[in-house]
Amino acid sequence: MTETPTPPPESPAARRGVLVGAGLLALLAGAGLAWRRYQLEAASPEATDLLWRQEVLTPGGAKLPLVSLRGRPLLVNFWATWCPPCVKEMPELDAFAKAHSAEGWQVLGLALDQLDAVKQFLTQTPVSFPIGIVGVEGLNLVRALGNPSGGLPFSVLLNGSGQIVQQKMGATTASELSQWAAAIR
Template sequence: MSPVARRGLFVLAGAGALAAGLGWRAWRSTAPSGGEAAGSGDPLEDFWALELPTPSGAGMPLRSLRGRPLVVNFWATWCPPCVKEMPELDRFAREFGGQGWQVLGVAIDQAAPVQAFLKQTPVGFPVVLAGNEGLSWVRRLGNPAGGLPFSVQFGADGLAARRKLGATNFDELAGWARPG
């Protein structure tokens, strides 16, 4: 084999190895990570086992919210219907908190835009950050399309009682909270 042909073969082999490595890296970056892959296999139990960071960086174990009715709202600062419903969720949290209801905002976003949003539109309920990984939780909790906003109402028993894809409002949330 001539030196030119040998060099071409080495270049081709190197390009193939590089392509394989890049393909593996791309596959790993889309594969579930951390809390997604590990766990019991039960989406609800795995959800309650999560500890997610708040915009300030502190960790919040979701199990600390179990035991009382809870509305979990998946949202993002770049989602206009999500932004529009935040005051409605805040009003619900204020008016029904005395009856044991809780609200948790799960931002499919990064800390900086969430901090800026909350500075402009403060809410009285906790907000945690899930980043893009939060979309896998949206899907695991009953929204296969992964659309936002998405709300899940949990009973005091930790089981999902209702799911809502799309913006919600105070009257709808109040209806969820009223007995009967």
């Protein structure tokens, strides 16, 4: 009877190498899925038409037809009071609105939130640009405008012709906003 040779035992270093390799593969796979999930898509012409057809409620109770903002560059920022990056960027958006309004720029905040929460927020952090309340239903508009995951904050820059020229999910920066403004001049 012949004996089958027993393979030599794996060294601890070899086992660690296999585990590290498996871990790296899992990390890369997860990063790839996350990257794909948070990629923005091009908005269709129908989506921009949908945006211009919206009539939103302001915190003061008035109706704001978005078509009234058409014809000049417009930065639309989707946000919520419960979203820390959204809250952080509000003063920067306000500074941008004030700095560029003489050049014809407009900023609009669309809150995916409840009216009372937005009113309370604005008493503590007032802004000079109009705010509209779109509630949870606003997620349909966010997705149509090219943000399939519905992540916030989400900004869309439209030129004077009403066409989308820039999209961003995540908080904007002052320098980024200045670059966007310079690109449209």
